[in-house]
Amino acid sequence: MTRTLKSPNDVRIVAVVGSGVIGIGWILHYLRMGLEVRAYDPAPIARTRISEMVAMSWPIMEELGLRTGARMGNLVIAESLANAVATADVVQEAAPEDVKIKTQLFADIDAVAPASTIILTSTSGISMTLIQADCANPGRTATGHPFNPPYLIPLVEVLGGEQTDPEVVEWTMEFYRTFDKYPVFLEREVPAFIASRLQEAMWREALHMIAAGEATVEMIDDCITEGPGLRWVVTGPVMNFHLAGGPDGMKHVLDHFGPTLKEPWTRLIAPELTDELRAAVIDGCNRESAGRSVDEMVLDRDRAIIAVMKARRESAEAATRRRSR
Numbered sequence: 001m002t003r004t005l006k007s008p009n010d011v012r013i014v015a016v017v018g019s020g021v022i023g024i025g026w027i028l029h030y031l032r033m034g035l036e037v038r039a040y041d042p043a044p045i046a047r048t049r050i051s052e053m054v055a056m057s058w059p060i061m062e063e064l065g066l067r068t069g070a071r072m073g074n075l076v077i078a079e080s081l082a083n084a085v086a087t088a089d090v091v092q093e094a095a096p097e098d099v100k101i102k103t104q105l106f107a108d109i110d111a112v113a114p115a116s117t118i119i120l121t122s123t124s125g126i127s128m129t130l131i132q133a134d135c136a137n138p139g140r141t142a143t144g145h146p147f148n149p150p151y152l153i154p155l156v157e158v159l160g161g162e163q164t165d166p167e168v169v170e171w172t173m174e175f176y177r178t179f180d181k182y183p184v185f186l187e188r189e190v191p192a193f194i195a196s197r198l199q200e201a202m203w204r205e206a207l208h209m210i211a212a213g214e215a216t217v218e219m220i221d222d223c224i225t226e227g228p229g230l231r232w233v234v235t236g237p238v239m240n241f242h243l244a245g246g247p248d249g250m251k252h253v254l255d256h257f258g259p260t261l262k263e264p265w266t267r268l269i270a271p272e273l274t275d276e277l278r279a280a281v282i283d284g285c286n287r288e289s290a291g292r293s294v295d296e297m298v299l300d301r302d303r304a305i306i307a308v309m310k311a312r313r314e315s316a317e318a319a320t321r322r323r324s325r
């Protein structure tokens, strides 16, 4: 189908459907971008939670820099799904990760949103082909998978389902670029996409080590934040190995460490989430939190990520200056 899509620069209103951790993150991001935001969430507590979280995190938005016209007052919390999406240029869905809920929700949004509205899901891994299955107009639906918190982490994985119009995927890429995100286009519907799949591999290892009593929650977190995590901020996991191979880089790494790939170092089959394992992980997180609330730790985390991003940018600029001398 040929559709007329407005320029992403002309997007004025974004509806965020589902306002939990990710939905509130999107609300903050789009408000910071100077857009009008309509939020909808059926939970009775949602209105209070959205207002509190937006007010609490606004100083972080100011620190990141507000686009012209950006203000908290551009948020309207709608009483119904239909009201939320009625005038939206884009809908960013962030409801629970459940294929039945998302498929129904997409059919509902598709039925009430204007024909020109683009509808995007935040799913971490559910196939867009399934989510769009009951839509009358599936061509305008696509996946825009963010990373927590969406107002800070630039990456969005973008892909369509079998019925998505190719130009809608292209438009979605441009839309995210226009509003300060770093979209990566996936040509195929890879289950769990790229980044979640990498994260899941490590998460499974962590749960195995806790279940087997080989490591505590604190040891696992320290081993990343004081170790490879610092490098991953600058180089991805592949380039990281290339830089660890001496002058021959990856060639040396593969020849040197290649044989160990066959060692049983990893056990990438999902562990059984027993009551004991569940308790050990939750207890470990409580110990590591040392009495701090999640909200407090979120603010500390955000400030630290902003500082890291700033340092990374300055370092890259300094390297460019050095090379051009």
Ligand SMILES: NC(=O)c1ccc[n+]([C@@H]2O[C@H](COP(=O)([O-])OP(=O)(O)OC[C@H]3O[C@@H](n4cnc5c(N)ncnc54)[C@H](O)[C@@H]3O)[C@@H](O)[C@H]2O)c1
Pocket: 017, 018, 019, 020, 021, 022, 023, 040, 041, 042, 043, 046, 093, 094, 095, 096, 097, 098, 101, 105, 122, 123, 124, 125, 145, 146, 147, 148
């Ligand atoms: N948490 C993460 O780190 C993360 C990262 C990237 C993507 N995601 C994806 O974002 C989506 C939301 O995840 P979350 O972590 O914010 O979940 P969450 O449980 O924090 O929030 C989900 C919200 O959806 C609301 N909801 C329930 N039914 C709804 C409906 N029919 N319509 C609208 N809203 C409804 C709930 O009241 C709740 O506020 C999921 O698809 C998830 O996979 C999560």
